[in-house]
Amino acid sequence: MNEMNDRITKLEEELAHTVISNEELSSELIHCSKRIEQLERKIAMLESRFSSLEDNVEAPLPNQKPPHW
Numbered sequence: 001m002n003e004m005n006d007r008i009t010k011l012e013e014e015l016a017h018t019v020i021s022n023e024e025l026s027s028e029l030i031h032c033s034k035r036i037e038q039l040e041r042k043i044a045m046l047e048s049r050f051s052s053l054e055d056n057v058e059a060p061l062p063n064q065k066p067p068h069w
Helices: 002-056
Strands: none
Touching: none
16 A cells, blocks of 8 residues: 555655646746737847838849949
8 A cells, every 4th residue: 555655745746846837838838929919029120121121122123234334
């Protein structure tokens, strides 16, 4: 019977560690998700700014030959 109690105690300890690890991973996932959302908003803002800058530029694109060629 003592062996059975030891096994149960060991399983309970392992379960407790698993629960703690799961909570930590869940918290980290939430943190990463929020960071990804921030970065996606920043990328969208930068894309918008870049697009508006492109619309205002009158110089030829660097890979195009000048008109006299």
